[in-house]
Amino acid sequence: MSGRAKPRAWTEWLVTMPSFVWLGLLFIIPTVLVFAITFRPSDPYGGIGAGWTLETLKTLGNPNYPAIVWRTIWMSALTTGLCILLATPMSYYLSRVSPRLRQWLLLLVILPFWTSFLVRVFAWKVLLHPDGFLKHALVWLHLISPDTSLLYNAGAVLLVMIYTELPFAILPIYAAAEKFDYRLIEAAKDLGAGSFRAFVSVFLPGIRVGLLTAFLMVFIPSLGSYVIPDIVGGPTSEMIGNKIAQRTFVDRNLPHAAGLSAFLSVAVLVPMVAVSALRRKNTRAPNEEGV
Amino acid sequence: MRPSRVPAIVTWAVLVFFYLPIVVLVAQSFNSSRFGGHWESTSLKWYIALMQRDDIWSALVNTLVIAASATLGAMILGTSAAFALHRYAGSRLQKVHYSVIYMPLVLPEILMGLSMLLFFVALKIQLGMFTIGLAHVTFCLSYVAMTVLARLQDFDYTIIEAAQDLGAGWWTTLWRVLIPMLAPGILAGGLLAFTLSIDDFVISFFVAGPGSTTLPIRIYSMIKYGAPPLINALSTILLVVTFACVTISQLLSRNKHAPGT
DSSP states (O other): HHHHHHHHHHHHHHHHHHHHHIIIIIHHHHHHHHHHHHSBBTTTTTOOSOOOOOHHHHHHTOOOOOHHHHHHHHHHHHHHHHHHHHHHHHHOOOHSSSSHHHHHHHHHHHHHHSOOOHHHHHHHHHHHTSSSSSHHHHHHTTTTTTTTTOSSSSHHHHHHHHHHHHHHHOOOOOOOHHHSHHHHHHHHHHTTTHHHHHHIIIIIHHHHHHHHHHHHHHHHHHHOOOOHHHOOOOOOOOOOHEEEIIIIIOOOOOOHHHHHHHHHHHHHHHHHHHHHHHHHHHHHHHHHHHH | OOOOHHHHHHHHHHHHHHHHHHHHHHHHHTTTTSTTOOOOOOOHHHHHHHHHHHHHHHHHHHHHHHHHHHHHHHHHHHHHHHHHHHHHSSSSHHHHHHHHHHHHHOOOHHHHHHHHHEEEEEEEEOSSHHHHHHHHHHHHHHHHHHHHHHHHOOOHHHHHHHHHHHTTTTIIIIIIIHHHHHHHHHHHHHHHHHHHHOOOOOOHHHHOOOOOOOHHHHHHHHHSSOOHHHHHHHHHHHHHHHHHHHHHHHHHHHHHHHTTT
């Protein structure tokens, strides 16, 4: 047994090592370093000093931080919820239309994903600008007063976050909806369920794998948002990402930035572990039913 | 029972939401007024001003050099990773390997950016084009690996055995059998890597040094510190180029699959 496995193991290591070593050096070690540097002092030249200290951990008790942490969490949760809310009926529609129309609609969904992220965020800055098209239109319609600001607030950040994250919710949910057996919905209706009831208790459980993937794909990157609140947000809509960038580029206090990043890494791990536990439960469920 | 109209309405509303800012941005780029509250006159003056900005052209060159080298590196590392993940699926090493490849796909970019900055600073590596290139290979690798892995799902290993039975060495098998058969997947992954590298701002911004300004870094500073009409014009050019590339590649892959479907 072990004699037969030997040459196989050798070639396995040969093809695994290039990517494994690369990611070990440039991904795993740097991630561990973030935690280690949290306990290092900063030096006056913006580098990392010698010795160990708990100074950074103490300054993380900054009274502004709890508000920023909460804002980061609820903005990300709201973005994720709204993205899934929009993506689910959309995926249902996409998987039901004729293949020809579907191809064009999918292309329209994917196109923004391939275009420059900064350009898409900037497009909203132009659209929401105090002297821009949307503002003038809304004032003319008497929907807002001339001194309402559409930019530099939490609403603008949320809107643009949904705009950039929505394709990441649509694609996994659509992939699940495409495999869904729509005869189940007909069966539910034959058994007396209304459209809405059939949608909620047959369709949604049927695409739960897609919903879970969409949750991860939107929620985790949202927690690390930095560019969107930086460009369309203001001082009242700062998120953790903005603080990390500020500590890195403005104050050049790398240990402090590392401390915030270590916190964010831990925050990101919670939903990841939760979802993978849920997934494991999902894949085990059929076996248990079989027994 | 009549099917609900809600899914159709949501879909079309979302598509309007997707394209409204893009359409307004493109229209703005031809408006000679600085901000588009009103339309002054149609003009190409922002495009002409853009052509005279040397910093944008050198940023574009930097971006392309980084993207080309990062794509090449990511294609090699990613393909070998995908092969390992598929050929030896189920082994303990590959389970760890898979999570190491998967993590960079979901982690917020800012975490990767800062962690690599700390790594380079700790090792006293001079920040610049080289560090941006290393960082780009790192995140592009995972995308290439996943794309090639998806293509490998219906790969038939008996072909490799057949080649070896017919006397091909491993080098010949690699270059004459494996790579040609995986080429569509490798190229698709490469295209994705190239696009992501060109577009990356957050990670590049963290590991950039003097003289390594890329196009997204340049665009960011233009957004933050003035010159909006110029970005309208630049954005429009970028949008036209990407829309054309994506549409053409979609049409090409559709024609190729057409007889089968």
